Amino acid sequence: MPDVQDCLPTALYRAAQVRELDARLIAAGTPGFELMQRAARAAWRALRRHWPQADEVTVLAGRGNNAGDGYLLAALAQRAGWRVRVLAVGDPAQLGGDAALACAEARAAGVAILPWSECAPLTGVLVDALLGTGLSGAVREPYAQAIRLLNASGQPVLAVDIPSGLCADTGRVLGVAVRAELTVTFIGLKLGLFCLDGPDHCGALAFADLQADPRLLATGVPAAQRLTGAGLPALAPRPRNGHKGLFGHVLVVGGDSGFGGAALLAAESCLRSGAGLVSLATRGEYVAALLARRPEVMARGVRSANEIQDLAAAADVLVLGPGIGQGAWARSLLSGLGALDKPQVWDADALNLLAAGQLTAPAGNWLVTPHPGEAARLLGTTTAAVQADRPAAALALARQLNALVVLKGLGSLVATPSGELYLCDRGHPAMAGAGLGDVLAGLLGALLAQGLTMTAAAQLGVWLHACAGERLGRAGRGLVAADLMTSIRDLLEEHSPCLK
Known part of the structure; x- marks a missing residue:
């Protein structure tokens, strides 16, 4: 594009x-x-x-x-x-x-x-x-x-x-x-x-x-x-004898009662963005419907932290939070995952639980994707204060959490703990709808699974997501989150061809 x-x-x-x-x-x-x-x-x-x-x-x-x-x-x-x-x-x-x-x-x-x-x-x-x-x-x-x-x-x-x-x-x-x-x-x-x-x-x-x-x-x-297309990091071409094991295994954890779609959107986005394997830990009642829609996702119903440990140990990257809620189930599943030494993407209610002191942050190598309200809760301030100086808020949050921060919104920002700041000026107001953040979380997980660093994955992922929305937004209102995935796949191939 x-x-x-x-x-x-x-x-x-x-x-x-x-x-x-x-x-x-x-x-x-x-x-x-x-x-x-x-x-x-x-x-x-x-x-x-x-x-x-x-x-x-x-x-x-x-x-x-x-x-x-x-x-x-x-x-x-x-x-x-x-x-x-x-x-x-x-x-x-x-x-x-x-x-x-x-x-x-x-x-x-x-x-x-x-x-x-x-x-x-x-x-x-x-x-x-x-x-x-x-x-x-x-x-x-x-x-x-x-x-x-x-x-x-x-x-x-x-x-x-x-x-x-x-x-x-x-x-x-x-x-x-x-x-x-x-x-x-x-x-x-x-x-x-x-x-x-x-x-x-x-x-x-x-x-x-x-x-x-x-x-x-x-x-x-x-x-x-x-951020511009010409200056972004790229995924390496794939060898012709490549197999699924070479391109990372992502575990998505989320989808409490009433929010199963968020977890599926994140998991499907992982697949569409090139992850080799994708597992989904969610409520048991969603598994049949999820497999009917997307059988390539290895969906498992889980009830407690004990059931998720083996899944997490087998994964290369964790995407935590889409549709997970803030109840006891969410706290139980997420309580020990922050301690794992794996790249992690924290989104949605995982961030709200962290802000409420219900979870412990990872020691490092993690990425958070707050919208302004979630960023405000993590910083102990108001949404208005975050919006009043979005660059300063993104940098402050990156320092506070020692995490790579993607502050979503118009002019989405990528901030590093060391003080680097990147801005994406792409996107479209048709993207103002439910589920697009879940697609972004899955995309980021897939890019990490394929070997990009935290900063590189955030830069490329935010740009791809915004450009896909911009491309589809030309048709006007009514853009739904699932529409983005095919466009992201097309853009990713234009930017980082699978073969030389």
Whole structure:
């Protein structure tokens, strides 16, 4: 599957890191005003490409460097013969440094600069040059009013660097935020453009490095790396005389009364993703139905921990938690499995039992797949707090548990205990349904069984799962979890062919 965002860099930065990169470029000899001019030219080119029939622009300008970009873009449009106005939401008299020079250039070009008013006409392409990446608290008036009216205008919107009101680090809306059709961002991709509310607010994303020396940019350590098909680990081709014993044995434990489907989805996902053998320990009443649906799964009804020990000893990888519930049966089955020295994937209620102090975490070599609510319980905080800074929450949980963490959601994150962070910007809202997490847990178990490391399995598994959902989501609502498996299999073959 072609990676539609391959033209973008993989490095993602927090706002302070991008400001540091900007300062390095200036210190290395590129004047700040020259960088501002390059940004304006990049935004102007992107505007004309995106709206080739446009001939009018209204720039909403604040009073920082983001406003300077807007004033210079207005000057470019004026010189091109467009109808142009700047609505100064920030007082131009308070501009300083390069932004003041930009405002002066716009005036010299003949741009009409008008004070902001709620009655001001919002016509043509609207350019958001209000607040930039430095915002940390809630948007204040009159900026909040300007953003609300901009969003309600029905006009096309270009955001300069970042939609105003969006946190550059987390993607959180700080009270109110611009909803852009196109965002042109500079020097380094901001992490918040890909997290939480970021994709809904930035629209299409264009990037300009402002002709920065790549060697200078390489000196900065990104906050995260974006997962792309070209940079992902791959499974090795299989020998022609390969057999099931070479590709791992996964044991899935789950499926309490009323939740048998979750365990079967995980087990079937293991098979479809290439595991050599898959066993399933579940409630006895489900075994006949499970074998009728998927006879390749070695399903066994179990009632206590004693019955599961032999199954666990024979497996190479454990997937614990899909549909297991939080009752005595679940606690009994899972109580001793954490002590086993095997790669383990913990999902769903296995994580809730761990958060409640009912289970002991493995010493290492394990992977957890929480959604934000489960992550909050493990961290002893709220779901809102996790969502407010998903990257920080994922890293904190990885350190706390000494585990590889997959924090699910828009912009799913893979965090390592050593502080590495990876983000997957693929997926589709049609994936918002039951059972998709169970499919992911099984996929991760299969990749581990076939020899990938924890980090490699998480990177590849999250990307495959999201891309499969994206591919199927094009048909719209009604995607069910089982649909994903065939698409994951197809994508895995495209990425890691079974034969050379």
